[in-house]
Amino acid sequence: VKRYHDIVGDGGSRILEQVAEQRTRITGGLAGVRHLVAVGSGKGGVGKSTLTLHLAGALRARGRRIAILDADFNGPSQARMAGVQGALFVPGRQKVALPQTRNGIAVFSMGSVIPESEALEFESASDGDSHTWRATKEFALLGEILAAVEWGALDLLMFDLPPGAERTVQYADFLGPRTSFLLVTIPSEVARGVVARSAAALSKGPNRLLGYVENMSGYYCRDCGAIKPLFVSPDQPPPVGSHSDPTPSGPDRSVRFRGRTRRSAEASAEPGPSGLGIRCLGTVPFDPELARHCDQGIPLAALPETPVGLALEHVAQQLLDSLESTTSAPAHVSNELRRDKPASAHGSSELRPGKPASADASHEPRPGTEHPR
Amino acid sequence: MKFLCVPCDSPMKLQSVGPPERGSLSVVYSCPECGYEMAMLTNAYETQIVQSLGVRIGPEIDKTETGGLTSGTGCPFTAMIPAAEGAAEGTGHTTSTGAAAQPVPIRWTAAAEARLEKVPSFVRPMARTGIERFARERGALEVDETILDAARDFFGM
Numbered sequence: 001v002k003r004y005h006d007i008v009g010d011g012g013s014r015i016l017e018q019v020a021e022q023r024t025r026i027t028g029g030l031a032g033v034r035h036l037v038a039v040g041s042g043k044g045g046v047g048k049s050t051l052t053l054h055l056a057g058a059l060r061a062r063g064r065r066i067a068i069l070d071a072d073f074n075g076p077s078q079a080r081m082a083g084v085q086g087a088l089f090v091p092g093r094q095k096v097a098l099p100q101t102r103n104g105i106a107v108f109s110m111g112s113v114i115p116e117s118e119a120l121e122f123e124s125a126s127d128g129d130s131h132t133w134r135a136t137k138e139f140a141l142l143g144e145i146l147a148a149v150e151w152g153a154l155d156l157l158m159f160d161l162p163p164g165a166e167r168t169v170q171y172a173d174f175l176g177p178r179t180s181f182l183l184v185t186i187p188s189e190v191a192r193g194v195v196a197r198s199a200a201a202l203s204k205g206p207n208r209l210l211g212y213v214e215n216m217s218g219y220y221c222r223d224c225g226a227i228k229p230l231f232v233s234p235d236q237p238p239p240v241g242s243h244s245d246p247t248p249s250g251p252d253r254s255v256r257f258r259g260r261t262r263r264s265a266e267a268s269a270e271p272g273p274s275g276l277g278i279r280c281l282g283t284v285p286f287d288p289e290l291a292r293h294c295d296q297g298i299p300l301a302a303l304p305e306t307p308v309g310l311a312l313e314h315v316a317q318q319l320l321d322s323l324e325s326t327t328s329a330p331a332h333v334s335n336e337l338r339r340d341k342p343a344s345a346h347g348s349s350e351l352r353p354g355k356p357a358s359a360d361a362s363h364e365p366r367p368g369t370e371h372p373r
Numbered sequence: 374m375k376f377l378c379v380p381c382d383s384p385m386k387l388q389s390v391g392p393p394e395r396g397s398l399s400v401v402y403s404c405p406e407c408g409y410e411m412a413m414l415t416n417a418y419e420t421q422i423v424q425s426l427g428v429r430i431g432p433e434i435d436k437t438e439t440g441g442l443t444s445g446t447g448c449p450f451t452a453m454i455p456a457a458e459g460a461a462e463g464t465g466h467t468t469s470t471g472a473a474a475q476p477v478p479i480r481w482t483a484a485a486e487a488r489l490e491k492v493p494s495f496v497r498p499m500a501r502t503g504i505e506r507f508a509r510e511r512g513a514l515e516v517d518e519t520i521l522d523a524a525r526d527f528f529g530m
Binding site for chain 1: 374375376377379382384385386387388393395396397400402417418420421422423424425426427428429430488489490491492493494495496499500503504507518521524525528
């Protein structure tokens with residue numbers, strides 16, 4: 001009697017063939033994308049979406065062609081933050097074009113099509129019991145998006161991942177080894193512990209770990225001009241510019257902002273006491289003004305000379321440097337995370353000098369994209 | 374999943390897929406050697422898991438033979454079966470509240486429908502509604518490729 005592998009094909013259902021065809025369509029659709037970067041954490045509420053959007057903005061300001069795929073289908077926030085709530089996905093002659101932010105970042109977010117008062121739900125034949133199939137369904141949707149969208153020529157496609165350490169690994173599996181990961185944590189032991197689990201899980205696969213960003217690394221007080229501690233760990237010194245910093249506030253405050261941020265940025269490039277075992281690409285303080293910008297869909301460009309703005313610029317440059325580097329991992333990455341990467345995936349993947357935004361007609365910001373309805 | 378006719382030691386071939394009924398599919402296989410037929414009747418879990426993969430069961434068919442897609446919700450699993458697709462769009466997606474009623478019916482040309490099918494299935498109903506609204510606001514009662522191109526320009530894509 002024949003066994004499974006003795007039989008070619010499946011008799012006509014073509015299920016495996018269709019899954020393989022989906023993968024081929026995804027690969028083809030992403031052929032023009034130089035770098036795939038997933039921004040994850042494992043922990044929720046650490047600012048993955050905020051960092052994704054504003055790092056994209058900083059990279060866009062450097063002339064890079066950027067798109068964001070909000071992969072958090074159940075809690076999409078990019079649509080609001082990017083100002084593309086209510087945007088339509090209009091089919092072109094080949095594929096589907098995405099709405100763009102005012103600064104020319106293409107964004108796909110379920111938040112564009114599903115109002116915040118509604119939840120994403122799927123029809124089910126199994127009368128609920130979504131734990132048995134929902135993750136599969138969501139990844140099928142992700143594949144459909146990747147295959148259907150006209151990504152075109154991009155320097156970076158950034159994935160804003162949902163929380164969950166296990167989800168982070170599932171996305172790594174789905175997106176494949178071309179995708180590099182940037183992890184986000186906050187200076188709390190609880191968050192670091194969860195992110196460490198994500199880093200450990202990712203380290204077992206082929207995906208490149210670019211490093212991590214410590215978000216909410218202090219609180220930027222606009223009244224006194226200092227960065228005060230938001231989370232205090234007994235074994236950590238207070239952040240630069242904390243309340244113990246004797247530097248007074250005064251007329252030269254803007255100058256001191258820059259000096260502080262530069263010192264902080266330089267320090268953050270060193271491996272910190274995070275316990276994550278991966279490179280720190282920078283620290284970003286919490287600024288209530290940034291939160292307001294996110295709620296109202298205002299781009300980072302409105303906060304250029306603030307500690308948070310400068311910190312994000314620094315992280316963006318570190319991200320670019322990391323992507324451009326030909327080594328698989330920085331020297332201070334722990335041994336368990338260091339691994340060789342195929343040259344085809346990263347070794348020769350230097351970013352080309354990006355065109356100025358105004359020179360790239362296909363990614364020009366255009367009117368009417370912010371609030372189409 | 375593959376099926377083997379044990380007496381003939383021959384792989385069975387898919388013959389037909391019955392329409393979904395309360396979450397169950399009827400998939401008929403036959404042996405090319407002896408002609409013996411059998412049906413695989415899925416339970417709702419099995420149907421749902423296969424549907425979640427985003428695949429169809431059965432050979433692709435020419436859309437023109439079924440008259441193209443039509444608006445409507447219908448059974449979400451109809452889209453799993455190419456031969457039944459003309460009966461409903463079958464996105465398998467919904468939100469927790471219902472969609473607004475459409476005041477004026479809008480026709481779609483076949484070419485525009487073909488382009489709409491490029492939109493991921495779960496956002497297709499929203500795209501359809503938005504494009505129809507766009508057309509209606511311009512006094513058009515039909516969505517054609519000109520309307521679609523105008524919508525792309527209008528929405529800055």
